[in-house]
Amino acid sequence: MASTSPTSSAPSDARPTRSGRISARGIAAVLVTVVLWASAFVGIRAIGPNFSPGSLTLGRLAVAAVVLGALVVPQLARGRALPQGRGWWPILGYGVMWFGGYNVALNAAEHLLDAGTAALLINVNPILVAIMAGLFLKEGFPRWLIIGSLVAFGGVALIALGSGPASGERSTADVAGVLLCLLAAVLAAVSVIIQKPVLRKIPAAQATWFGIMVGAICCLPFGGQLAAEVQAAPVSATLGLVYLGVFPTAIAFTTWAYALSLIDAGKLAATTYLVPGTTILISWLLLSEVPSVWGLVGGVVCLLGVGLTRRRPGIVVRR
DSSP states (O other): OTTHHHHTSOGGGOOOOTTOOOOHHHHHHHHHHHHHHHHHHHHHHHHGGGSOHHHHHHHHHHHHHHHHHHHHHHHHHTTOOOOOGGGHHHHHHHIIIIIIIIHHHHHHHTTTSOHHHHHHHHTTHHHHHHHHHHHHSOOOOOHHHHHHHHHHHHHHHHHHHTTSGGGSSOOSOOHHHHHHHHHHHHHHHHHHHHHHHHTTTSOHHHHHHHHHHHHHHHTGGGHHHHHHHHHHSOHHHHHHHHHHIIIIIIIHHHHHHHHHHHSOHHHHHHGGGHHHHHHHHHHHHHHOOOOOHHHHHHHHHHHHHHHHTTOOOOOOOOO
């Protein structure tokens, strides 16, 4: 199982070396996360007609809770310390926002957007992480951060433009879908910032499982809807739901948490630039979906913007 290796490491060991290089396991965790999260956009789009946003989220989290719980619960039974007092607050925060709110918003968005466009819009997330790091972690606001942010939001505007009736054709995008994706991006960005300190105290698998459990509890009101939709759904859709629970949720969120314990939040968020292209490729191969021309142009502009935010000021050499 892809998550077994990274999740077994204790937080005290989950640190980069003095040279700043990331271990091979850290790199593998990033690659696994990117590929599986890209597949999630396609999977959500594929089974969306059979499951409503809330029930899809609950089903996905329920499967993930069982799978990851098989690893975490024995660890807890062996006496591994639980978070104490205020240590639960950030876990509750990212559990509600990321595992609950983010997934519901994204599922709803993909009823209105194709998988590739949704992935492109979510890719605003790295900019939001950088901005929040500047505000709350006192990292400042470098010039290229401001420039890149403006460029990226210009790309979002282009994607939104393609969703309007003036585009001349019916696009797969919709303004409501764009707004839902941006909401999901904000929730994910805040969650990254508050999850980072948690990973200094507990292992990645535990941090992920606790968040999954919180999100699942929040989605329990959708239980009746999920039961009815599972009964009506074809077997292929139910298997798709199981896939989303096991791979993009239980495994990928754990490998993300492991990588986050090794890498600065802003730098790790930059690796998600790879997700949209991977999503579009998978979506094209499996669903025959390609975003509108405006969506593609806007997506490229978004990628350009987030790339600019990673530029560093040039060093002037004096003679």
